[in-house]
Amino acid sequence: MQKSETSPGDLTATEVLDTYFLEARARLIELAATLDRIDRAAGSQAVQSDARLKFIQDSLRILQRPQPGRAKAVQELYSLK
Amino acid sequence: MFFIDPHIHMVSRTTADYEMLALSGVVAVSEPAFWAGFDRSPAGFVDYFRQLTEFEPRRAAQFGIQHYSWICLNPKEAQDLGKAREVLAEIPKFLSCPSVLGIGEIGLNKNTPNEAKVFQQHVQIAIDAASQGPSGAKHALILIHTPHLEDKLKGTRMILEMLRDFGSAIDPARVLIDHVEEHTIELVKDAGYWAGMTIYPISKATPARAVDMIEMYGPQRLCVNAAADWGISDPLNTHRTMLEAQRRGHRLPELLQVFHNNPAEFFGQNSKFAVKPIKVQPLS
Structure with missing residues (x-):
């Protein structure tokens, strides 16, 4: 590996964003839904x-x-x- | 457990997928016309409609699966109004095919004026294809695609507004608006339409989120599909959603309602659809 240790391969920052944005978006929505699910469940106050x-x-x-x-x-x- | 897959693009799937669906309890599939990954000529659409109405029902029947389809020009190719005119002229004759349930999946992609115009033309075809029933004329069933990602909220609002403009000519009970998510499901259900949730990697819902929406908005007028196609997708995501619901303690009657009986009820408004809602009860 001749690349800089901190560089994600040949990708520019824009390319990294292009590649991973939708995946990150999906994970954020999933996390938001998980927190909502906890709030909807019985005993939600107790787990705060x-x-x-x-x-x-x-x-x-x-x-x-x-x-x-x-x-x-x-x-x-x-x-x- | 029996399933009806309300939205799947089998032309893009292998015959082995039909076998897998049959093995996993799928008794019927409904296949809307869609974008093939490239723009086709009007003649290409006619061939595609023949594939949907002649070839796929035979391929599915090998595994005991009933195959139904929907005919339209998909919104992604609706930008070219000349092509749209030619393709739309072919639609009425396919609507009378024995396995065609209605017009779909029409809708919007990037919410452009041309897409809106072609959407309205499709709705008019559905109205013009009205059949006489015991309670009067009923327009053809309509299956609607809502846009992806950042275009979804605006596109869903536009679709609802356009449908409203048709007034009493459109019966919301005969329209399913698909690919709803957390920010659009309430708009669709509150307006009286059927809603479809699609379990598709990255860009649409997940099994857990879909079950959340079933719990929050109720299982009535709600269907779940995987919209498996030529992209990275999985026909068994419908089943994974059922398992997630089961894991949370939802009982068999409710699972049957969402994954079998709701599609049977919506599609059954067209007498061509032969699968009836079912219920399970102990023998004694």
Whole structure:
């Protein structure tokens, strides 16, 4: 591999966006639907303090960071210390 | 479990897929006319309509599956009004074929004025093909494609508005508006139309989201399909949706309603459709 370690192959940023945008969109909708599903279910109030829900909310905040390393940060967030 | 697949493009699938569908409980399929991946000539459409009405029913019958179809010029090729005129002139004679259920899948693709014009012309053909029933004349059944992704909301609103403009000539109970998602299902059901949900990778619904919508908006006037075609798609996504519903505790009568009886009820408004709604009950 002669490419830079941080470059996704030969793709430009626009090409990466072209390639993965719809997949990312689909996953965001799926996540939104999952959160809605939890809210609709019996006992939804009781799980609001569940650590897994907090993990999702914290992960969403990490996604909004302007710099790379988000996937690693989300993985670390969910790792046993 | 018995299934009717309300929307599948078998011309793009292998004969092995027919066998797989039969093995997985599919007793009938409904195949709307669609885009072949390239734009065809008017003569190409006539051949395609013959494939839908002559060849596919025979191929399906080898596996005990009843094959029904819908005839139209798909919205993606409706931009060329000259071609549309030629293709639309061929439609009425195919409507009388023994396995053709109605006009479809008409609709919009990029919501252009030409697409809208051809959509309205198709609706008029359905009205002109009205047959006399016990309660008066009924227009041909209509199956409608709604646009993809960012065009869907605007396109669905345009379609509903155009249908409304036909006034009492259109009976919402004889129209199914397909590919609804979270932001369009309520518009369609509230207006009295049947709705179709499509389980298709990336661009449409998933099994879990489809079951969410069944739960939130009710199973009435709602069908589920995989719209399997020449793209990356899977005819068994309908079945995966049934499994997701089952996993959440939905019972057999409700599953039968959504995956068999709802399509049987909608399609059964055309007397050519021979599969009747069913129910299960213990022997004793």
